[in-house]
Amino acid sequence: MRHPIGRRALGGLTAGMLASRAGAQEAWPTRPIRLVVAFTAASEPDILARALAPVLQAQLGQPVVVDNRIGAASVVAAEHVSQQKPDGYTLLLTSSSTFCVTPHLFANLPFRVEQFQPLTLLMRGQLALFCDPKLPVRTVAELVAYARALPQPMPYAANVGLLAHLSGERLKQATGIELLDVSYRGTPAAQQMMMRSDVAMTFDGVASYIALVRNGDIRALAVTGDHRIAALPEVPTFAEAGFPGIAQPYWYGLFAPAGVPDPVVRKLVRATHVALAEARLGEQMLAQGAELRGNQPAEFSAMVAAERGRWGELIRSIGLRLG
Template identity: 30%
Template sequence: MSLNRRQILSSLAALGAASAAPGLVAQGAWPSKPIRIILPYTVGGSADALARGIAEHLRSVLGQPVIVESRPGANSALGAELVAKSPADGYTLLYLGYPTISTNLVVYKDVRYKLEDFQPITTTFRSPVSLTVKRDFPANNLKELMDLARKQGSLSYGTSGNGSSPHLLMEKIKADTGIRFEHIPYKGENPAVLDVLGGHLPLFAGSIATPQQHVRSGALKVIATSSAERLPSFPDVPTFREAGFPEHVFTYWHGFAAPAGTPRPIIDRLHAAIVAAMSTQPVRNVLGPDQIATAMSPEAFTEQIRKDIALWTPVIRASRIE
């Protein structure tokens, strides 16, 4: 759900209650030392900016330094493994991207952790996949894109890499429609967008935030987004649902998790603080135009991850993504 005033007030109340919880006192009045947020991505990206904004808010409400530590590699698996093996004491948290403890468990054969190694805390935002093409591309909506791909026999598209959320969604569309789409993985979204801009790649599947400068200038156009409703920042861009593909409505999430076994009073306090952080202006300033602040309870977040694993496992195996 999107954050609203009632949810924010409820989280602030929970934060105060958790602060006084007897369990926390028994554990030495957590927190009594610095907290680490393991960021399984490189420094300088949108995830880094969001993690640091949330860390600053946590520092102010928890009264201890909160350090963001970048540990990129293996599509976020290296950072996740570090957290999975950390003590369950509330001092090591994982900034959680969508693939980390859902699709990575299927895509990578040698992942050294499982969902049960973590206690999900909350989502922070959800974001759809958008399809972007050059201004003069001979399709203006998803239906026309499908017709063009069918007529040509196949259509190439670029994403930020194998097993990414856009890759999985396009493979699902391919499987459901029988239309051939050829995946070209890039090392990040920017190189793919530049190839679309230069006419070397027909289609980019990914965040609308990356190409937005070129979209607003008119050099590129977004022909569809997988959100349930049109994005407020791009009200002229139709959704997959509007184009007749309601089964492909999809948004990926980011969030936070702790090692499994972290005491519930600590999880509750972290949940309340992170949800409250998402309502602050400094954090909202770093959200992209397609990133909608959301929050889930630890239980709902865990169930969502289980549903994601069930959804994508057959797609990954049928497409032989690894």
């Protein structure tokens, strides 16, 4: 006996379900959005996230809550987001390390690159080499000479596998100095270690150091880009200091769990680009050596894949493997 619900009824039911689902996507968002940041409060990506959040909130009509989840070189944050529903309500703001560097360092990560949808590039920035101002050095060359004269490796703040550490490895390769990496929990901890003379130096983003450098609490020796930055105009580039090619540029980007519906992706990307174009935010970041730059998901995905390949070559060349 044929089931009383015929093909026409089933077709109507299916169409109704699809229309309902499409309507739900069109209505998105209907509740707060959580922006997970893989770094500590007061770090450069946290500053970026908290500048973007109110503009995103105004664009999307729902609160955007910044959630700092730190640990294991951004693995903690990435693992957490990889386990969330692909509904657009949980996003990850992280650095190029997470998807371009970390996969080359660990054989058994608790997440896979394929579990994420790259949404848009947010910012390209410069690292700088900072040091303890009590050291008798004012240039990169003087720091290298100082390190060579020490009877033991010079300690520096560097979480193994992150760009600060890889930049230190490049400095070691280029100069032959010996460095001892000392782990730390976030930018404020690295700053405190330098000001206490527990470590001699670190590589880090510029934004969180500007006031400390201006006050003389920490010294900046060089920046990694191809030009000086407005906030610290007296600080030379590494090329100007006589050490070209020491450090690589870095970026921050926005990711979601893979499978977020296309209409939601489009809304997120459009709202984020409006936030990036907000003049005050752009001027603030530019003065700190960073450039706000959005792109489309396909372009961002290709960029992430290409940079993952380049970082893999460097990591293999120094024989670095963490697990």
